[in-house]
Amino acid sequence: MQHVSAVREPLVTGGKTLHDVTQDICYQVEAKPNIRWMAALSVALFFLGVFFYSVYRTVWYGIGEWGLNKTVNWAWDITNFVWWVGIGHAGTLISAVLLLFRQKWRSSINRAAEAMTIFAVICAAMFPVLHMGRPWLAFWVFPLQNTYGSLWANFNSPLLWDVFAISTYFTVSLVFWYIGLIPDFATIRDRAKGTIAKFSYSMLSFGWKGSAKAWSRYETVSLILAGVSTPLVLSVHTIVSMDFATSIVPGWHTTIFPPYFVAGAIFSGFAMVLTLMLITRVVFRLEDYITLEHIALMNKIMMVTGSIVGVAYITEFFIAWYSQVEFEQYAFINRATGPYWWAYAAMMTCNVITPQLVWIRRVRYSIPLTFVLSIIVNIGMWFERFVIIVTSLHRDYLPSSWAMFSPSIIDIGLYLGTLGLFFTLFLLFAKFFPVINMAEVKTILKYTVDNGPTYNPKKAAHAAPAPQPAIHGAPASAPVNYNKHD
Amino acid sequence: MTKRYALGIFEDEDVLLHAVENVRAAGVKIHDVFSPYPVHGIDDALGIERSRLPIAAFFFGMTGLAFALWMQIYMLGFDWPMNIGGKPHIALPAFIPVAFELTVFFTCHGMALTFFTITGLYPRPKVPVMDVRATDDKFVMAIELDETSSQFSRLTQLLRDNGASEVNQKEMTTK
Structure with missing residues (x-):
């Protein structure tokens, strides 16, 4: 039995019954696509076109199409890679870590956040694969015997660790997400009218019937997957950070990188979850499920991780000075005052100062401010990766080879293109899949629902739960509603 | 092979939980319980062993x-x-x-x-279900019926006494 605190805000508002939850979430899947969704999809598809064009140019003409030069040989591609992988981390944090900590509020947002993880990792994977120059040989990263004999992969290389980390992360997230989707697909299947819908959702639901034994196993599997995903999500960005930390480039060679990158990943991921959720809740009328309380809680996590990132920035600077290594010191002075000072300033402002505004209650509970904040954090986190990568490379040990980096149109096209790819996938998900985990929301409904007014007048007629039949021998079954709106 | 089941439909998880205990105490074997979400405590009530x-x-x-x-x-x-x-x-x-x-x-x-x-989860084109509302908002207790005709009315009474909002009969064809 869950503990219900009198001071807790309800997790689902609007006095929903179990059936209301099914109706509200399935509505989007069953209704004809609305005009706003179509408009959004056309924009996303346009940028997907930009993506395909940029990929074509990159593959056909080679990496020379990018703005890289001999000195700055990693720039936007790896920046985008780290940025996208980082965004993905919030989804796993919500689905795995918050599950282990029994944070019930995650129920309304975990589905969409996990979808975000999967799509973000797909976008991320594009960059290293394209950077190979010959993406059709991408399978060479796996330890396979080659035609010349058994020259295997080098397991001492962090880039190879990355291959294992990202592919494990992607497949594990996908399986975790799909297992969660099965009961909800069954709900849609049992409501489906059309032949195609009935067939598709029957196939997708894997024959789920909701029997007691299946649920018991489902919960065990979810818990174990959450248990292994938790260290996994920490390991993924740790390994990403080792791509840099194990090198001897000043500004990269720091032991603080793994925790600093993981915090940054969760920080940017929560910003992206907020951006997506704020749009989704309005477009799909899910204000009762993704409440202001949810937004405030996500804001708090963003603020905490943002502060960790801020401390990491300062620590890095301090250690550079304290190490007395001339090159290390120069790398950091150059970051802040060199030709890329503007990128450093953007990073500091967006990532260190902005999240501190969340201390103010009014900001935390304000939808427009949160939206702006989340966008700013996303921009700031992109600049963080850009600053780390480009400013450390552009002035190396040999001043005669110092150079500047400027992106080519293809660089920009690829970046915007992956945004198009991401939003295309997310919009398709939001239309055809249940965006909120119905089964999980139903489990918390009885203990958190409030009987406040519903936003939707047509629901008001059947907002009150059906009266329970008289039972003898059973204890009082009507849940006590502890909430301050009564 | 066709089997007949008595389906007790419940509206609430706590009512269901008690009904499961009482029905089992009355010596009736429950075939399965279908619910829209995991009902905590039902494993013990149904006597399902802890998963390995x-x-x-x-x-x-x-x-x-x-x-x-x-x-x-x-x-x-x-x-x-x-x-x-x-x-x-x-x-x-x-x-x-x-x-x-x-x-x-x-x-x-x-x-x-x-x-x-x-x-037994794998993609299949058709899924026979006991009651489509079991994935929406109802809790369904299925009890296998034998050939005696009086059994269903006795079960109806038992399930109703334990809070079932309706009791139906369903034929399922199994391989």
Whole structure:
């Protein structure tokens, strides 16, 4: 039995019954696509076109199409890679870590956040694969015997660790997400009218019937997957950070990188979850499920991780000075005052100062401010990766080879293109899949629902739960509603 | 083979839980209970044994770990040793990340496949269900009926007494 605190805000508002939850979430899947969704999809598809064009140019003409030069040989591609992988981390944090900590509020947002993880990792994977120059040989990263004999992969290389980390992360997230989707697909299947819908959702639901034994196993599997995903999500960005930390480039060679990158990943991921959720809740009328309380809680996590990132920035600077290594010191002075000072300033402002505004209650509970904040954090986190990568490379040990980096149109096209790819996938998900985990929301409904007014007048007629039949021998079954709106 | 079931439809999980206990106490064997979400405490009420999946998970994880270590040690240590700056061929600390990732990979996918197999979940074009509302907002208790005609009316009474909002009969064809 869950503990219900009198001071807790309800997790689902609007006095929903179990059936209301099914109706509200399935509505989007069953209704004809609305005009706003179509408009959004056309924009996303346009940028997907930009993506395909940029990929074509990159593959056909080679990496020379990018703005890289001999000195700055990693720039936007790896920046985008780290940025996208980082965004993905919030989804796993919500689905795995918050599950282990029994944070019930995650129920309304975990589905969409996990979808975000999967799509973000797909976008991320594009960059290293394209950077190979010959993406059709991408399978060479796996330890396979080659035609010349058994020259295997080098397991001492962090880039190879990355291959294992990202592919494990992607497949594990996908399986975790799909297992969660099965009961909800069954709900849609049992409501489906059309032949195609009935067939598709029957196939997708894997024959789920909701029997007691299946649920018991489902919960065990979810818990174990959450248990292994938790260290996994920490390991993924740790390994990403080792791509840099194990090198001897000043500004990269720091032991603080793994925790600093993981915090940054969760920080940017929560910003992206907020951006997506704020749009989704309005477009799909899910204000009762993704409440202001949810937004405030996500804001708090963003603020905490943002502060960790801020401390990491300062620590890095301090250690550079304290190490007395001339090159290390120069790398950091150059970051802040060199030709890329503007990128450093953007990073500091967006990532260190902005999240501190969340201390103010009014900001935390304000939808427009949160939206702006989340966008700013996303921009700031992109600049963080850009600053780390480009400013450390552009002035190396040999001043005669110092150079500047400027992106080519293809660089920009690829970046915007992956945004198009991401939003295309997310919009398709939001239309055809249940965006909120119905089964999980139903489990918390009885203990958190409030009987406040519903936003939707047509629901008001059947907002009150059906009266329970008289039972003898059973204890009082009507849940006590502890909430301050009564 | 066609089997007949009595379906008790319940509106609330706590009512269902008590009904399950009382029906079992009355000596009736419950075929299965279908619910839109996991009802906590129903495992004990139905007498479902604790799942052994965590033990399977442990073995999958150990398989992954052993495979990853064997793969890296065999490939870099024995099959094709490479001299990289005179460093040891079997550099165990550098093998930790891949070993960890493969442990997780094997655990997760082994678990998922085991779960699908033992629960009988696989894509199929048609799913026969007892009551379509069981995935929406109703809790359905299914009791297998034998040939005696009076059994259904007795069960109806028992289920109604324990809070069922309706009691139906359903024929299911099983292989």
